[in-house]
Amino acid sequence: MRATLKTIAEATGFSINTVSRVLRNDRRISNETSTLIKGKAEELGYIPDAIASSMRKPKSMTIGVVSADSSNPFFSEVIRGVSEKAEELGYQMLIGNTEENASKEEHLIRLFLSRKVDGLIVMPTSEKEEKHKAFYSALPVPYIFAGRYIEGLEDHSILHSDEDGERSVFEYLLRNGHRSILYLSGPENVSNTGARDRGMEEAFRALGIAAEKKNIFHLAGHAEDGYKAVNTALNRGMEFSAVVCFNDIIAMGVLKSLSENDLSVPDDVEVIGYDNLMFSQFMKPALSTVDVPKHRLGYKAMEVLNEHIENPELPYRTENLPVRLVFRDSTAGKR
Amino acid sequence: MRATLKTIAEATGFSINTVSRVLRNDRRISNETSTLIKGKAEELGYIPDAIASSMRKPKSMTIGVVSADSSNPFFSEVIRGVSEKAEELGYQMLIGNTEENASKEEHLIRLFLSRKVDGLIVMPTSEKEEKHKAFYSALPVPYIFAGRYIEGLEDHSILHSDEDGERSVFEYLLRNGHRSILYLSGPENVSNTGARDRGMEEAFRALGIAAEKKNIFHLAGHAEDGYKAVNTALNRGMEFSAVVCFNDIIAMGVLKSLSENDLSVPDDVEVIGYDNLMFSQFMKPALSTVDVPKHRLGYKAMEVLNEHIENPELPYRTENLPVRLVFRDSTAGKR
DNA sequence: GTGAAAGCGCTAACAG
DNA sequence: CTGTTAGCGCTTTCAC
Numbered sequence: 001m002r003a004t005l006k007t008i009a010e011a012t013g014f015s016i017n018t019v020s021r022v023l024r025n026d027r028r029i030s031n032e033t034s035t036l037i038k039g040k041a042e043e044l045g046y047i048p049d050a051i052a053s054s055m056r057k058p059k060s061m062t063i064g065v066v067s068a069d070s071s072n073p074f075f076s077e078v079i080r081g082v083s084e085k086a087e088e089l090g091y092q093m094l095i096g097n098t099e100e101n102a103s104k105e106e107h108l109i110r111l112f113l114s115r116k117v118d119g120l121i122v123m124p125t126s127e128k129e130e131k132h133k134a135f136y137s138a139l140p141v142p143y144i145f146a147g148r149y150i151e152g153l154e155d156h157s158i159l160h161s162d163e164d165g166e167r168s169v170f171e172y173l174l175r176n177g178h179r180s181i182l183y184l185s186g187p188e189n190v191s192n193t194g195a196r197d198r199g200m201e202e203a204f205r206a207l208g209i210a211a212e213k214k215n216i217f218h219l220a221g222h223a224e225d226g227y228k229a230v231n232t233a234l235n236r237g238m239e240f241s242a243v244v245c246f247n248d249i250i251a252m253g254v255l256k257s258l259s260e261n262d263l264s265v266p267d268d269v270e271v272i273g274y275d276n277l278m279f280s281q282f283m284k285p286a287l288s289t290v291d292v293p294k295h296r297l298g299y300k301a302m303e304v305l306n307e308h309i310e311n312p313e314l315p316y317r318t319e320n321l322p323v324r325l326v327f328r329d330s331t332a333g334k335r
Numbered sequence: 336m337r338a339t340l341k342t343i344a345e346a347t348g349f350s351i352n353t354v355s356r357v358l359r360n361d362r363r364i365s366n367e368t369s370t371l372i373k374g375k376a377e378e379l380g381y382i383p384d385a386i387a388s389s390m391r392k393p394k395s396m397t398i399g400v401v402s403a404d405s406s407n408p409f410f411s412e413v414i415r416g417v418s419e420k421a422e423e424l425g426y427q428m429l430i431g432n433t434e435e436n437a438s439k440e441e442h443l444i445r446l447f448l449s450r451k452v453d454g455l456i457v458m459p460t461s462e463k464e465e466k467h468k469a470f471y472s473a474l475p476v477p478y479i480f481a482g483r484y485i486e487g488l489e490d491h492s493i494l495h496s497d498e499d500g501e502r503s504v505f506e507y508l509l510r511n512g513h514r515s516i517l518y519l520s521g522p523e524n525v526s527n528t529g530a531r532d533r534g535m536e537e538a539f540r541a542l543g544i545a546a547e548k549k550n551i552f553h554l555a556g557h558a559e560d561g562y563k564a565v566n567t568a569l570n571r572g573m574e575f576s577a578v579v580c581f582n583d584i585i586a587m588g589v590l591k592s593l594s595e596n597d598l599s600v601p602d603d604v605e606v607i608g609y610d611n612l613m614f615s616q617f618m619k620p621a622l623s624t625v626d627v628p629k630h631r632l633g634y635k636a637m638e639v640l641n642e643h644i645e646n647p648e649l650p651y652r653t654e655n656l657p658v659r660l661v662f663r664d665s666t667a668g669k670r
Numbered sequence: 671g672t673g674a675a676a677g678c679g680c681t682a683a684c685a686g
Numbered sequence: 687c688t689g690t691t692a693g694c695g696c697t698t699t700c701a702c
Contacts, residue, residue, distance in 0.1 A: 028671055048449050050449040055386060055679070062450075080405050096422075284594070284619035340680065341679075351679090351689090352689060390695070391679090
């Protein structure tokens with residue numbers, strides 16, 4: 001049998017209440033009883049029951065983290081940030097994965113709610129479904145979207161400036177004379193895709209260049225996808241002097257295909273990724289990409305979530321973390 | 336106010352108990368009341384309180400997962416496996432990271448116990464500390480070590496055959512005439528390091544080759560480490576025709592240094608990694624490595640943990656998942 | 671300083 | 687088929 005407050009109370013002759021006070025370091029307890037009780041607790045291997053405790057306390061000190069795709073190091077990094085701040089603040093994390101499936105997302109959140117999480121950090125899918133939005137609006141706890149948004153609930157998001165990022169990528173390419181760009185964009189149901197597509201269009205507009213025929217593919221985001229997309233483009237006889245990728249993982253597949261097709265990077269084709277994963281600097285050629293502050297994103301999300309937990313009246317407010325185009329060896333133009 | 340069983344009971348005129356039964360789909364409840372109550376529950380937006388429920392039930396349906404280093408995709412993959420099986424079995428996961436710190440490991444586990452987890456899956460550090468072993472022996476819940484072991488508690492481990500893996504690497508290299516091998520081994524306080532070192536020695540013994548002067552470095556496991564180690568080795572004038580790496584991440588750093596030093600892989604130097612991360616196939620040259628069934632490891636760990644949760648009498652038993660040397664472009668010898 | 675009593679939301683044991 | 691009672695381990699309120 002596991003030791004409880006009662007066990008200790010019986011063993012020391014004090015009341016359950018006094019034991020509880022001592023173990024919570026409540027004031028107005030004599031030093032003597034305190035050491036006595038603490039000694040006994042230690043001796044009996046007492047482990048406080050946080051579950052029982054949270055039945056009476058208003059907070060469970062648990063948050064739910066809903067990740068989209070655990071096989072992508074991008075999300076691992078974000079969660080690391082969340083984890084770090086959560087630890088600082090004393091929260092435990094319940095974690096689940098949706099694999100980009102909106103109904104799994106809702107299901108997970110229901111499970112978390114049932115476990116009485118104090119708040120949620122979510123990387124959501126399906127930015128536009130009305131039903132999905134309604135689901136979130138009805139949530140009884142604070143929630144923050146990390147790195148993505150849901151239409152109509154933009155306030156709840158901590159974002160990285162997707163428009164800026166992709167605009168800077170295209171501005172760079174357009175300024176350097178590229179006019180046929182293969183744009184391997186992301187899945188249609190995540191908000192980053194739309195945001196980056198807008199960034200691209202802004203670049204064309206800002207430079208007064210008409211986007212001729214568009215070479216756009218929407219991919220799921222795996223290396224395979226990038227590999228196949230380039231093969232397809234090549235087979236179809238598409239011409240392009242640059243490939244812009246939705247993420248670094250796609251870019252890896254792209255580099256592979258290009259290399260197999262004897263196209264030299266960056267001489268024949270320039271390639272730019274997105275996310276700046278740790279691995280990207282070790283690609284050959286080292287991948288130029290858009291650096292996203294992944295860790296900071298998670299850290300910030302947890303920080304803001306906590307503020308909303310502490311103060312439910314606090315109005316929500318989008319934040320946009322800055323991104324930065326990182327030039328490495330897969331690009332060669334004038335910066 | 337959140338709806339509870341009581342709220343629903345009052346709203347429908349039934350007792351709390353009846354409501355509870357309906358919502359748990361208990362038998363012997365008339366269809367009529369059942370639909371009535373379920374309807375009301377839906378209407379009130381009732382969310383069951385799993386916390387309160389687990390105060391009375393013997394199981395909390397929560398497990399604790401203690402990962403070692405969340406920045407390494409190896410562990411993400413393992414956790415993905417755990418997660419998949421956990422979901423199948425209906426468990427929620429509490430996750431924490433130790434960053435290879437043994438006291439953080441114990442601290443995390445205490446927190447998890449205090450949250451009444453039904454069991455633990457741990458990637459432990461400090462294989463040899465008596466105190467650490469004692470800590471685990473005293474644990475009041477079932478626990479499984481994934482991919483590593485602690486001396487004296489080997490039974491609790493689901494492993495991947497580290498000896499076999501490293502032996503096959505060295506046998507390959509020795510058979511192909513390599514006699515000066517730079518061996519970038521792992522951190523001294525994780526069990527895989529020792530196991531793989533033994534595998535290496537077995538290879539020398541099996542082939543009757545005396546390991547001349549040893550070129551062994553023990554690294555923490557980051558890409559930087561591999562990069563610096565090769566630079567150091569080169570600066571010291573060490574000669575080697577092959578580099579064996581503790582993991583693929585180290586190998587990335589190694590490839591980078593080699594390339595910068597105009598050493599051609601595999602012509603001048605063969606390089607072999609360990610883990611077979613998704614990225615490794617996209618390295619240039621594509622990395623030869625030892626494939627470890629990461630996902631299966633996690634999946635299996637959760638499966639076995641559940642067996643022990645269901646039946647606490649069940650004796651623990653080490654399992655060893657097979658590994659396989661994968662040849663790609665960073666090696667060139669006869670297989 | 672310390673104790674007694676109530677109750678968080680739920681399930682289980684017993685009753686009818 | 688349904689209700690009553692007790693209690694999980696803890697914290698809170700109110701006493702003294």
